[in-house]
Amino acid sequence: MTKDKSLQKLQYEDILNNLRMYSSRQIAYKDIYLKNKEDYSLPFESYVIHHKDRDEDNNGINNLDIITRDEHEQIHGFGLGGKKELCEFKKSWWYC
Numbered sequence: 001m002t003k004d005k006s007l008q009k010l011q012y013e014d015i016l017n018n019l020r021m022y023s024s025r026q027i028a029y030k031d032i033y034l035k036n037k038e039d040y041s042l043p044f045e046s047y048v049i050h051h052k053d054r055d056e057d058n059n060g061i062n063n064l065d066i067i068t069r070d071e072h073e074q075i076h077g078f079g080l081g082g083k084k085e086l087c088e089f090k091k092s093w094w095y096c
């Protein structure tokens with residue numbers, strides 16, 4: 001019984017996480033990707049959504065970045081806010 005309960009809780013959390021991810025992706029797709037298509041050379045499925053303030057529930061379009069997995073790792077690895085900061089950070093030795 002206890003086991004089932006914790007399993008249920010786990011599944012519930014999974015569903016919530018998926019819903020969260022789904023809604024941030026939906027918003028990013030509709031309000032950012034489609035409106036700035038020329039900025040994105042890859043299909044939307046290739047990108048991940050980054051929350052600049054690290055708050056996964058904050059889906060304001062100013063808080064979302066559509067970036068590649070590599071960029072996402074770099075942003076978190078370097079402790080940067082988002083894509084804009086990553087560009088500035090890399091500017092001296094990379095193109096953005």
Ligand SMILES: [Zn+2]
Pocket residue numbers: 049050051072076
């Ligand atoms: Zn992120």
